[in-house]
Amino acid sequence: MMTRDELEQKIVAVLVDEFEFEEPGLTDNLRDDHGFDSIDAIELLAKIEEMIGFQLSRKEKEQAMSIRTINDILDYVQTMQANKENG
């Protein structure tokens, strides 16, 4: 499992390279500060699945809809990975 720092690097790289974020901060509001919308959220989930190497369930994906910051994304991914490891 990736450390939080490794995960942060990867997530920030995706947000900058593919979602055209400029100078993202961990506590920035994704929507207000970077124009991140529901379409982006679905696209990001697909990137996260590739990153963690397993598919998320419908219910798990719905949980992601409350994400507001990059820190929230990191928390979410770590939770999903932990759930997977704990079966």
Next chain:
Amino acid sequence: MPRRVVITACSAITPIGYGKSDIVESLRSGRSGVKPLRDDGLLTDHLHSKVFGTVDYEIDYGFARKHTKTMGPVSFYACQVAKDVLEDSGLSQEFIQSGRLGVSFSSTHGSPTIQRNIYKTFFSNLKNEFSSIGAVDYLKSMVHTTAVNITRMFGITGRVIASSTACTTSSQSIGFGYEMVKYGMQDAMICGGADEYDTTTVAVFDNLLACSVDYNDTPECTPRPFDTNRDGLVVGEGGAAVLLEEYESAKARGANIIGEVIGFGCNNNGGDLILPNLNGITTTLRLALQDAEIEAADVDFISAHATATKMGDVIESQAIHNVYGGRPYVTGLKSYMGHTMGTCGGIELILSLYMMEQGFIAPTLNLENVDERCAMLNHVRQVTETKAKIAAIQNFAFGGVNTCLLVRDVRE
């Protein structure tokens, strides 16, 4: 009380150039935009026709990802020409977002490139991939994708019309937009159409034996509307947009009025979905004249649909002769770039406006020996310096849909 409807901006991305100077130079010099068909890694090897009306130059779109994330290739063409007309128009941001500006724009069938990717996912073994169909693939490929990507990019809140009727897509878009403004439903409309590079369309016409196949080694020699040696149509790509405005408000704000839409005829053959229909087409041409309240003798120039199919050109010639006799100049503009499908009516209208402004009419390219069944018309065989005041733009589509737009040059 019907209102006058004027054209205050236009833009076209075509196989013979992007923008007025490029396109006019091609028309004056007889430069063809038909090129060898690009390999798509799927259908190209199976097709008999190896030619395509190609947009082979770079376009600096500069669109932000927040817009491109819902756009397939077809919407890039659409949003670019829409951006051009809005920039040229000088319309205020307040008006653009007021609800009084609408969009009438479409394509033959959304974005086939994106649709193809979806099918590729379905029909291949992708067990190791996640979420292989993109969340926004539908938004990129749906039939009205061009129209709503335009509204999204510019914050337009008026009506949306997306008439996807194959080869009459953009001529219907312009005709329906004209009616919106004429009858007061909207004060202005961005109208047009776009279609992207797509071999599926080539395959359809190829299977119907309607595509040109005899000039695969000399693409610039086809299509050949009205010529005895024509052997079918050439599929092409592009985008076209015009801005229609209510005349009084356009004049009041000092808009650059480049033409007036004075009539629109549209009907259906009510029968066969493929074969051209003399009665249906003749009726359409007359409906446009009635709508414009002018006589056939008032029309100086006819931009014929003229796809260069064996029967289509003959039937259209008969219809033109039925209505106009042999007087008005006739050109088949597809001879320069092939059949740009859902875009063709828009492109042919814009080319007609350019020629009316510049005082010339371009000849039908590759017309060496006129088919005797088409010979009763006044075919333009060389660049002709003349100032046409009224032009008819004719388009006909699979499904038996026929359109005719009548435009007038209102410049002094």
